[in-house]
Amino acid sequence: MRDLKxxxxxxxxxxxxxxxxxxxxxxxxxxxxxxxxxxxxxKVKETLNKKDLSYITLKGELISxxxxxxxxxxxxxxxxxxxxxxxxxxHPPFVLILDRLGFEFKDFSHPEARLILKELSILPYFxxxxxxxxxxxxxxxxxxxxxxxxxxxxxxxxxxxxEAVNYLxxxxxxxxxxxxxxxxx
Numbered sequence: 488m489r490d491l492k493x494x495x496x497x498x499x500x501x502x503x504x505x506x507x508x509x510x511x512x513x514x515x516x517x518x519x520x521x522x523x524x525x526x527x528x529x530k531v532k533e534t535l536n537k538k539d540l541s542y543i544t545l546k547g548e549l550i551s552x553x554x555x556x557x558x559x560x561x562x563x564x565x566x567x568x569x570x571x572x573x574x575x576x577x578h579p580p581f582v583l584i585l586d587r588l589g590f591e592f593k594d595f596s597h598p599e600a601r602l603i604l605k606e607l608s609i610l611p612y613f614x615x616x617x618x619x620x621x622x623x624x625x626x627x628x629x630x631x632x633x634x635x636x637x638x639x640x641x642x643x644x645x646x647x648x649x650e651a652v653n654y655l656x657x658x659x660x661x662x663x664x665x666x667x668x669x670x671x672x
Contacts (some may be wrong), residue, residue, distance in 0.1 A: 498648045511528070562625075603661075
């Protein structure tokens with residue numbers, strides 16, 4: 488059996504190195520048994536080790552650690568989507584820039600965007616850490632693996648950590664390309 492804690496740390500550090508999460512922001516989780524491991528609150532992602540990870544049951548009970556303030560996003564996705572094995576929440580720079588510029592996220596110039604991301608959902612702004620954010624974002628995840636959180640970031644889920652991370656990486660690349668196209672005008 489593979490070590491899912493190590494895998495969680497690997498992908499967390501990978502996203503930090505790519506600049507898609509920085510400092511203590513962003514969070515990743517992986518479902519294990521009757522709960523999930525999630526990255527902690529207030530710690531720089533590149534410095535995490537196994538003992539820093541928190542474990543929360545699928546009933547919402549904190550078993551260990553100091554979880555991210557957005558632990559409820561992960562919890563709600565796991566509750567509503569049994570096939571979800573991993574969740575990523577990040578604040579990717581080019582997605583945030585396009586959001587600020589009013590881009591619709593349904594109109595990517597790159598034709599493969601529709602194939603790669605299929606349908607992605609867009610959630611109006613809700614305050615970070617709010618129960619409304621958790622509830623409405625997780626509802627949108629029922630139909631799509633990627634949700635743009637207006638004025639906030641992105642939520643993605645997958646059947647593995649790699650799949651959830653991949654959705655985020657592709658979305659950020661598409662956002663970067665779109666930004667360059669818009670900049671060129």
